[in-house]
Amino acid sequence: MEGLIDPERQNMDPSRRSVLGAGLFSVALTVPDWPDVVGRMEAVQSGRVQRIGIPEVNMVVAMTERVSELDDQFGGRHARPMAAAFLVNTVAPYLRADSTAEARKAMMSAASDLCYLTGYMAVDEGMHGLAQQYYLKALELAGASEDHLTYCTTLRGMSVQAVDLRHGKTAMRLADAAASASPQAGPRMRAFLAGQQAHASAQLGERTKALMYLREAEVAMEKAESQAKTFGSHNPSSLAYHAGQVRYELGDITGSVKELEESDKLRHSSFKRNRIRYLSMLAERQLEIGHLEIACATWGKVVEIYPDVQSGQCDKAMSVMQARIRPYLKNQTAKNLHERAQLVSPAAVAV
Incomplete structure (x- = not known):
């Protein structure tokens, strides 16, 4: 379908594209019958694909599932660019290719799910305008495919x-x-x-x-x-x-x-990104009702998981945590937590 263009790609240099390509193919290796999947991706990117069928739909569905698993486990910072590149380089040509009515409808449905996931990951990075673009495209494709x-x-x-x-x-x-x-x-x-x-x-x-x-x-x-x-x-x-x-x-x-x-x-x-978000929310509210040491214990779980996740929302949660406990650094438990958080926080997050 015309119009499925990723705004993130406009400033993407060749070296960046090659990195994304390597990431996509590493994800493809986890899909059943991966040699066939890689072959189909290479064929569409080289312009050899003129007609698609249900096997191409199944490949898009499988890739979306794998990217979603990466997002759940590790956050969307690395997974979202791969999803965006896959949309532009593989899914968009599939939507323009000849197919049966059944295959075209199924491909639009698969593409809508991938657009939704990409929008969801953009929200995770705080890119709300971009997320809305993906969400609107997901609605368009989902509506067209019923x-x-x-x-x-x-x-x-x-x-x-x-x-x-x-x-x-x-x-x-x-x-x-x-x-x-x-x-x-x-x-x-x-x-x-x-x-x-x-x-x-x-x-x-x-x-x-x-x-x-x-x-x-x-x-x-x-x-x-x-x-x-x-x-x-x-x-x-x-x-x-x-x-x-x-x-x-x-x-x-x-x-x-x-x-x-x-x-x-x-x-x-295993859903580490969401666990960090919700534990952080819990700790903030525990602190609101005056339970400082209980809040620190909850935030301690966040600090343990945080290095495994690449997520804008989790970065924000860590910044909020450090700001909230700063007034309590005379308390040894709060001080210990703050020091642990400093060790695992990048400069942009550390307070």
């Missing part, structure tokens, strides 16, 4: 971006749009969407509405968990996080701390 799951997920992602930037009205509008676009959602998806509606409502001070949506999310999650276990990105840990956000927005800091503690107990341990 991919309701990615369409709703993208709208919800835009709502999460808005609520984190304190744009409550926009967050609410986008969360409602996501829910409206998925009237027949299963219970796990309904919990995923209602949890975000609850957070946005709470940020607007709409207590009754927020608690209604939170209860709706809890009921949907109970139903989802009682059914046969299936893979789903929204799980009880995510629901507890939303409950923590709702409690905090409504002024219940102690209740928020309890929910975030529960969320951490339930969280998948």
Whole structure:
């Protein structure tokens, strides 16, 4: 499809392109039948591909899954440029190639998922305007391919971006749009969407509405968990996080701390980037209610994980931590934490 152009590529020098190329091919090595995957990537980049089919779609889906795994484990700083290069050099030519109606629809769906992921990683780096460009392209492709799951997920992602930037009205509008676009959602998806509606409502001070949506999310999650276990990105840990956000927005800091503690107990341990973000949030709120040493212990877990992650949001969390504990450096526990953080923080992050 014309218009799938990555603004990040405009100032990319040849040496940078070669680095990205090496990174992409290293990811391709982890995909099943990788020699075939590499061959297909080389063919499209050399202009030999004139027609695509389901094998090319499967390759894009597999590459997106691998990049998503890298993002979950290590943050998006390195994974996002690879995803952007893959979009421009491989996926865009695929969208312009001849194909059957079935293959074209499937390729647009796969491309929409990759655009959403790339936008999500741009948010992680604080590049919000760029993220919105990717999100809008994801919506366009998802709509054209009738991919309701990615369409709703993208709208919800835009709502999460808005609520984190304190744009409550926009967050609410986008969360409602996501829910409206998925009237027949299963219970796990309904919990995923209602949890975000609850957070946005709470940020607007709409207590009754927020608690209604939170209860709706809890009921949907109970139903989802009682059914046969299936893979789903929204799980009880995510629901507890939303409950923590709702409690905090409504002024219940102690209740928020309890929910975030529960969320951490339930969280998948390999998702290091999100664990840093949510542990940092928990520690900040523990400090708000006067629990300095407990907050330092929580932040201590952040310091342990932080060197493994390359993420703008995690850098910001570390900077906030060091600023928050600076007034307490006469306390030995706080002083020890500050010194540990200094050892693992780059100059741009250290306070």
